[in-house]
Amino acid sequence: GAVVSQHPSRVICKSGTSVKIECRSLDFQATTMFWYRQFPKQSLMLMATSNEGSKATYEQGVEKDKFLINHASLTLSTLTVTSAHPEDSSFYICSVPRGPSTGELFFGEGSRLTVL
């Protein structure tokens, strides 16, 4: 079964609205989760590292006021795309480290956002 659950899998919204994407770790607690973005025919690019109980760490070029990350519990991290624009249309995917020293990451199913 799934280890990481992400939803919604698809969302279409109007320009200017906000969209929230949830990422849940189902089988274990996760103090850290990673959010990636993937544009068509491109690789997965790290957007931010979500830290439970503290502020997220954003990669260079990612606007923290536009992509709000909340990691309020050990099993849930949310990404909110605020005031979405068509250029924000992308595949957003979260991942959770399997453990402190294994290396492996579990990925959510991904969320395809289309902003009209």
Next chain:
Amino acid sequence: GENVEQHPSTLSVQEGDSAVIKCTYSDSASNYFPWYKQELGKRPQLIIDIRSNVGEKKDQRIAVTLNKTAKHFSLHITETQPEDSAVYFCAARTSSGNTPLVFGKGTRLSVIA
């Protein structure tokens, strides 16, 4: 930070032939190197991984080699089949701490029947 380069970006092979995809990494602290297969619109699927204490790992038709000195690792697929057609990504990270995976740009593999 880590930087992963991947080549080639596209690869076409005849069914039954072998396919090789190569990656290099920059951070000598990286010790975990997974390979993912991604089909359109879906999440990446781990197909094989290797850690820095191992030079080679094989799983049926798939093998990965790692050269720590040269900081490069490769994916080898033998006896390719049409269902192997997908985008493959290499990645690297350190397994300790909370460091993210850094991905290569991907290789689109087409297996021609």
